[in-house]
Amino acid sequence: MANHTNIKDDGLLSIYQDGVLYGTRASNFKEYASPIAKAYDGINPPVPGLMYPGNGFFYDPTTGELEVNLPFTTNFIDVIPSGTTAPKPTPTVGDFYIASINQTLGPEWGSIGGDTVNSGDMIIYNESNDWAVIQNSAAASSVVIIHSDTPALIVEGSVPTEPRLNITEATPIQSGLFSSSDKAKLDNLDGSFINADFTSLPSIP
Numbered sequence: 001m002a003n004h005t006n007i008k009d010d011g012l013l014s015i016y017q018d019g020v021l022y023g024t025r026a027s028n029f030k031e032y033a034s035p036i037a038k039a040y041d042g043i044n045p046p047v048p049g050l051m052y053p054g055n056g057f058f059y060d061p062t063t064g065e066l067e068v069n070l071p072f073t074t075n076f077i078d079v080i081p082s083g084t085t086a087p088k089p090t091p092t093v094g095d096f097y098i099a100s101i102n103q104t105l106g107p108e109w110g111s112i113g114g115d116t117v118n119s120g121d122m123i124i125y126n127e128s129n130d131w132a133v134i135q136n137s138a139a140a141s142s143v144v145i146i147h148s149d150t151p152a153l154i155v156e157g158s159v160p161t162e163p164r165l166n167i168t169e170a171t172p173i174q175s176g177l178f179s180s181s182d183k184a185k186l187d188n189l190d191g192s193f194i195n196a197d198f199t200s201l202p203s204i205p
Contacts, residue, residue, distance in 0.1 A: 039135065041118075042102070068134060072127065080123070087123075087131070096124035152176040 009027035037049035053059040058067045072094045079100040086108035087097065099117045107113040109123065110131045117123065120136035146163050148155050152175050156164040170176035
């Protein structure tokens with residue numbers, strides 16, 4: 001009768017392959033059969049593998065379902081443009097920020113100070129009175145904040161999750177929206193009039 005035991009990382013396994021019997025440590029086989037999952041970092045493709053729920057997640061072992069577990073009301077505070085941006089001095093449970101760029105958090109962020117977050121990640125103050133990171137699975141392609149490089153486009157962001165874009169009307173000195181009435185006037189202009197050489201017309205007597 002065989003003896004049963006837990007396999008340790010330094011245990012020796014035998015693998016028969018291509019007519020040859022090989023020996024390898026259990027740690028090597030574990031890394032090959034079930035590597036740690038890796039997220040897409042903007043350069044390297046994601047790697048499927050093992051993962052485990054951290055703070056802010058709920059895992060149901062009977063179904064394999066993983067959900068975000070937020071048993072409190074969330075309150076969006078702001079986006080953080082860099083890791084040196086500090087949170088407000090007296091946060092309450094549920095306060096959260098959104099990282100606008102990939103960055104390393106400063107020591108002001110409690111136990112996650114020094115951690116790297118990606119654009120779109122949520123940084124939330126949890127029931128342990130500490131900051132935690134909830135990764136955004138679409139971080140590589142998510143839009144966090146909209147900037148306008150022209151005065152003609154106005155970004156109204158009083159509700160950060162629902163920014164509104166307004167285009168101002170064009171003026172003689174500023175680009176902007178061309179109204180339908182202005183377009184109709186332009187369409188009604190006579191082409192010969194537009195192409196006329198006014199410098200060759202005779203002077204008014």
